[in-house]
Amino acid sequence: MSQRRRLAISRPVTGACGKTGSWRVFSPLIDREKCNACGLCAMYCPEAAISEDLAIDYDFCKGCGICANECPKKAVSMEREDK
Ligand code: SF4
Ligand code: SF4
Structure with missing residues (x-):
């Protein structure tokens, strides 16, 4: 895949608030089709x-x-996790 160019809209940093995965109730899944x-x-x-x-x-x-909200192809679904 060729490298995508990104616009300078934001500069998020992974882990700036720690492992935020522990906050999650719904998980995004990308439908590659x-x-x-x-x-x-x-x-x-x-x-x-x-x-x-x-x-x-x-x-x-x-x-x-x-991510699901912004996806123009509706390729991201949010699935509730079992916890
Ligand atoms: S935008 Fe999507 S991948 Fe990023 S934190 Fe939110 S649900 Fe997770
Ligand atoms: S189509 Fe949707 S899931 Fe695929 S890269 Fe674009 S925004 Fe992400």
């Missing part, structure tokens, strides 16, 4: 928990759902 790899989910994630290759780091994903 629907995804067009635009990278908007990674750009908007406030925890920088989505990598360039769209892998989600669940140690830091806090389950806010912003």
